[in-house]
Amino acid sequence: MARKTGSHSQITGPKVRAAASRLFARHGFAAVSMRQIAGEVGVQAGALYLYTPDKQTLLFDLMREHMEDLLAAWGAQDKGEGPLAQLEAFVRFHIGFHLERPDAVFIAYMELRNLSEVNFAAIEGLRKQYEDALEQILRLGQKAGVFGVPDTKLAMMALIAMLTGVNTWYREGGRLSRDMIEGIYWDMARKAVAG
Amino acid sequence: MARKTGSHSQITGPKVRAAASRLFARHGFAAVSMRQIAGEVGVQAGALYLYTPDKQTLLFDLMREHMEDLLAAWGAQDKGEGPLAQLEAFVRFHIGFHLERPDAVFIAYMELRNLSEVNFAAIEGLRKQYEDALEQILRLGQKAGVFGVPDTKLAMMALIAMLTGVNTWYREGGRLSRDMIEGIYWDMARKAVAG
DNA sequence: GTCTATAGAAAGATAGAC
């Protein structure tokens, strides 16, 4: 019979994070117990502490990984030339990326207040990097006379809120395909910042 | 010396709700204990149960009151004539009303998952009424050829998300007055739904 | 109407057997 003992941390570790992500998104960080997470994974509560030093770090790691994935994916995205093409790339990328991982998105927006002060600062730094990417597009377009947004910071905030809002109502298998949704939002975004 | 005993429920009751609102918004419903609320009010934990049957009902009452206030205020709002005027009235009303009570808004959006099934349905019903008001404006404007929003439901969701997003970054005494913010958002909203 | 006291359950985290 094959050896069953030995290190499973490369299997169990990701399972712990997946279960925590699902449960935190569904019920909220504070409402979920370590025992619940352990139950989903199929281990005892005590065993979780082999994969995370504590509950707070488990939350932080989920959020950090999500934000780092987001930045890396945007970095690797084909963005095209000129402010208009780049704005379209951003709009479609943002919706697509966020619809792909609703739990992580939900946690990243809702559980900021449950982070320790230092962890909060780290996540906010990553978020700012992402927001800066959009603001930069708007600023260049404004300078080039392509856009009509006197306040690029406000326009950036407004666009991000609008786009992320898709996650609050989108359901798999609804009446609209993701591609159609991206198209409709791109149309509104384009007009909203038009000159 | 004046009588100090007797009914204080007309004073303490609102104080309980105010403290709960502040704490729930700051730390989240699940993370706040009845002892913390009692501490803020200046009573013992047991005394809270004179003002609410349980913690869940305390949350529900906060959310219900907020949504009913919102609907009543919009009902009393001077809306003007025609889709464009009414959309402007809605945009300015929404931002103004939401910036006036950030804690209640935060709770109403973040704590839905902590409501019991029946309480959730009640709050969602109230929210839908409010959303319908905006969708109706968009539908009439679309029909009249004033707007260019083929999917009024999506446009409604996009606008609400964009407008409510102001609450995530607005700080009292910032570089922009509320009136200027309303103006900038109205400009973006108007263009976003333009034909 | 508010207090103290407490019941009863559940939480996060650790120790030590295997």
Add this chain to the structure above:
DNA sequence: GTCTATCTTTCTATAGAC
């Protein structure tokens, strides 16, 4: 690497004195 057992704390909610 996972288990059982447990420490310690904290929670919601109730009972009964004043």
